[in-house]
Amino acid sequence: MTDPNSEHDGASDAGVPAAAAPIDPGDGWFAGLPAEDVDDSTQPTHARIVDGTADEPREWPRLAVASGFAADEEDYYDRLHAATTGATRASVRERERADDRQLIHAVRARDDCERVANELSERAAEWSGSLFDDVDPGIEGARAVAGREPSGELERRAIALSERVVGLADERDALATTIDRLAPAVAPNLTEMAGPELAARLIALAGGLESLAKKPSGTVQVLGAEDALFAHLSGHAPSPKHGIIYTHEFVRGTPPEERGSAARALAGKLTLAARVDHYSGERRESIHADLRARMATIRARSGSDGSDEGGSTGDDEGNEAENGTNGGDTDE
């Protein structure tokens, strides 16, 4: 077990002359790291754990001692513990942050799928309506057409077009499921407060969790006002002073005269939630309790206890209203 020859053989295998050092550590994570008095929670150590590779494992504890990296095996394992916990904690944090990019891709792809599905469904319905009886408009109409058996080339094409609509709508739903799963991992507090859909939209509008966390709450309050303005001009939504947080039940369910206060309070807590998510990543109960208390106060002022209509489905309803708007608009 302590046969020095085998150690020299091992070093030669790694392509380094055995004479260069008493023992060569080969590909071991500790290769090239200073032997003594170093903090194993430092960047170079992390990089070795995270980015290093080796074709085959070796007796690293023994090699680390033989190469002078560690005093003995116990010392080696102590340092390995510090290095692996530090490196893994750092890369977990990095990976979770990077995931906000994926969330943004998912929410934008979902919007694209929805927009294109709606648009294409109109063409499909118009064409199919000229070939078949009883064709309903929209995605459900396309779904019914897609199940038909075509006779002739024209029917085949019209049905194939409806199948594309259905495929896009299914992908939109699949993306929504992905967003539901991803959002709580990326931003647990923001998602708990706003729901996965709104949380993902706020992150996308801000361009990332970090930039959302750095925005003043007044900016968060009006994020996405472009969309709300469009809805407003189409006559289906109030003026865009709330931005996208209007879709939250705390704003929509509050009587109009107190809605400004509600939007301001909600934006404040959402900003705080984004900051906790970005800087700590842990769930913090106090901000959720604070928001509930604040909302109770605001609604009590107006003599209303607030309406719970919409509730957790508030976001979905908001989207359907927008879809309807899009559809209605292009119909005319």
Place this chain on the structure above:
Amino acid sequence: MSDRSLPDGVERHEFEDETRLATRGPPVYGEPTDGDWRAWDPERSKLGGMFELGFDTGLTGGETVLYLGAASGTTVSHVADFAGPTYAVEFAPRPARDLVEAAEPRDRLFPLLKDARKPTTYAHVVESGVDAIVQDVATRGQADVAVRNARFLADDGRLVLAIKARSEDSTAEPEAVFERSLDRLRNAYEVLETARLDRFHEDHLGVVATPK
């Protein structure tokens, strides 16, 4: 179901008025504790289930272990309580965050954010000749993961594996899935014992094997 198959450091301990599998160590997931002892829930742990079912795992306590699919550290924390140096590989960041918390107070538990299908990404950290590989990964190709990681195992070491049928093929019969997995496993291992874990984990097969 005698305790002769339990490693040193794993005991049946009295909690309130129930006798349960237990190890000694800092609590991890809100499990019942009694002094240093903390209950090991066989419903939440494939390895715990295998101990309850009397598998001869070959684990005796104090050995070096490579744990693949550590998730948030529920099972591997118990392993680190009775084993020696324990390497814990987990691929998903969110559970790995909890795994680091479980590893913090256990000075011989080494958490690694790595893909168990790619052993070369951690062969520079995990030592050769480990006494046991414990595997509970929920990806396709579970037997393949075990085969690829055989390079870490000592010649007389043990593979303690839980195969989840639904991870391989959610439509096929579990028995057929298990047979295919065992065939693949036999490329690198001699299978010593198999039994269904259904009492604790539906559609899972427990396997103990040793390198060929």
